[in-house]
Amino acid sequence: MTDNTQRPQDGASSARPEDLPTQYAPAEVEGQLYERWVERGYFEADEAGGKEPYTIVIPPPNVTGSLHLGHAFEHTLIDALTRRKRMQGYETLWQPGMDHAGIATQNVVERELAKEGKSRHDLGREAFVDRVWKWKAESGGQISGQMKRLGDGVAWSRERFTMDEGLSKAVQTIFKRLYDDELIYRAERIINWCPRCLTAISDIEAEYQDDEGELISIRYGEGENAIVVATTRAETMLGDTAVAVHPDDERYRHLVGTEIELPLTGRRIPVVADEHVDPGFGTGAVKVTPAHDPNDFEIGRRHGLPNLAVMDEHAVITVHGPFQGLDRLEARSTIVAALRAEGRIVAEKRPYTHSVGHCSRCKTTLEPRLSMQWWVKVGPLAQAAGDAVRDGRVKIHPEDMSKRYFDWVDNLHDWCISRQLWWGHRIPVWYGPNGEVVCVGPDDEPPSGEGWRQDSDVLDTWFSSGLWPFSTLGWPERTDSLAKFYPNSVLVTGYDILFFWVARMMMFGLYAMDGTPPFHTVALHGMVRDQFGKKMSKSFGNAVNPLDWMDTYGSDAVRFTLARGAHPGVDVPIGEDWVQASRNFANKIWNATRFALMNGATVEGELPDAERLSAADRWILSRLNSVVAEVDAYYDDYQFAKLSDTLFHFAWDEVFDWYVELSKTTFAKGGPAADASRRVLGEVLDVTLRLLHPLVPFVTEQLWTALTGQESVVIADWPADSAFRDPAAEREIETLQQVVTEVRRFRADQGLQPGQKVPARLELGGTALAAHEDAIRQLLRLQPEGEGFTATATLPVAGATVALDLSGAIDVEAERKRLAKDLAAAEKELAQTTAKLGNEAFLAKAPDQVVEKIRARQASAGSDIERISAQLSALPQA
């Protein structure tokens, strides 16, 4: 090892390898390593640099609290991608930041206030917003801390917040531009109103679920003119301004155009004919409440009906009379009772399940409400957003998710962007004393003079996050960062916000950046679930704070577990057992490297030429190169689960197990072969640690710096596939593995203890195994033959023969059982392959390769049967 003054101050490098603890203790070193990375500026991105850019923006976490396992999952994937690209020599930017999360954060802070017995109105707008900023400072700090613990390699100096000055400017700029382009307008429509949050919300913030309701039939009008209507929301009848029937419905044709009496109100309302009515449903007659139902609103518009609002923002009845002041549920039962008293209920109410909208933030039943709001006209924007994916400029991964995307952008209603909240970007519009409306951009002065006031609403939180890929880079200024890092390379996010966020970024990105989409690829991941596949939620009690697991098992273990479950677009169940398994893997890496260091593995000097290497050396190098190629391919396809699994098995099974075990024999013998092998072991570990680094950055950093004496694996080169392959060596070692495994099985069946030495004679002549006798003896604990050797068991495997002297202690029955089982398997194999090869259709149609494979299997089954039969008959009689 070379001297290295920058070496981390941890156990891995300050002690001699043999003094290292035998267990990896992540908690002691992860924090220090992270600090060092940040101090050295590894994660910062230089817009002036000449390297090719690679950009990913963080899906900005809401400042509502702390990160959950889902964030840890997403961050693991993004961090792995960016770390690899950084090692590949890209100018890498992982853009950090957070989202003010309008309604969500306001609700959280309001709940805090409620604990003090206060409402936001007690504080007033300004003081309340101050209070939210305070909350943001705390919560944001917590989130940053969690990200550091996770090892997120973000460019901290560039951290942004959706409400900071620059981003607010971006919001105002695009608002003004859209307004001037007539893509933003103000209109009175039926919106989803949350009577608890007291704000409008957009269509996708409404969560529909089946609620049990009661369908009640009410008779409107009298005698000949009576019409029975059915409703689940009797309270809205106070606002009815018509009854609608289908134009072709014979039953009601005579009534169309007449007026009938609306019970309880003394009002008379017209009967109108409208195509929307389904004559087959219920009585075929619908009460029409334009001010409280989106369909009725449309009917009303078609027939010029008045919009009569009967509930206020709290969903409390406002019309004068006995029901005034009742909230909607009280009103419902009271009104039904009143109707019954008048004999208006014609059929008993019956249970009825129907889909009802709920507020996605507080679950309150939404009240459709007529209201003046700001809207984005999405038609042209959505068209462009759809086209960018359709024509391949943006790829959605996995691809079948793009279908969902199209379904949405192609059937989009206008987007209600105003919210009656206090926390958020205030709408940059002023109203004058004479009804003037002025939209003001960031560079304009707001109108002055008497009677001007700013719109009191704020914007939907997704309005600002839709600008994230470019607002974080300085837009609307034409900054160098924007030029360098836009468009982003990939967007990594959950499929659950494909509509909320991805589609909005697409629309705004294309619009603001002159038709350049915000990113080349959208890589969608699934949701983290518990070990039984259940959704994690705080109320259900199965939510996990990633910090807890990181404290216990280390960040690497949590990260590796998450990466290992990351099949594209698929939910990932995760339990503590999984994390333990990953922790064990980290520990294995630790100890394997410790072994290597103790045995003088080195990265110094050139790798010896292939001719000077043993078969084992050539085998592992050959495998290593294959794995580099595999891992690269998986990375490029966002197959994190597969690349993690590939690395897990390669590292553990092939390097740490077989290769390390084989190298023990070589090291014991010493000489040039041992020197060569030390260099190869160093090489293999060096490359393996670099391959693993993006997934498990901490343990690899410690070990790699100790092994190589270099500054940091963070800035090391990503391994190149050197194209060296040695199929012959691979076959040779596979054969060795076969022999060793077979004899081990025999030993185990014979009840021999693993450490027990057994005299043996090996006949390896003529096979490629001849050179491996020492290794085989070592791996199988076989002694030299010695005096009086008697072969009591002879095992022919893969062309070689291993004869063991069990001093007559052989368990004949166990051996007979074992062989009988093998024989049965071989016979079955022979029967199957023979049948197949006797099938002419198969021979005619199957590819040659397949036929060859079957022939080979048949042949080996045949020789196995011969061999096993011989062994069986050679067994002593019981």
Place this chain on the structure above:
RNA sequence: GGGUGCAUAGCUCAGCGGUAGAGCGCCGCCCUUACAAGGCGGAUGUCGGCGGUUCGAACCCGUCUGCACCCACCA
């Protein structure tokens, strides 16, 4: 009402046309001088049901059943 996805070992899931796999769990033997957070060996599945295509199906097609999720303005 539409749409999508999933049903494979005890659990959670890979595999997606040519001998059924992983992790965890389970059984047995071992503290073998890197690692017991380890080593070695082992057991376990009519790949949801029924049809079809194919020389060959866990894999393709149809259908049924059961579960998820998304979308939708039927009172």
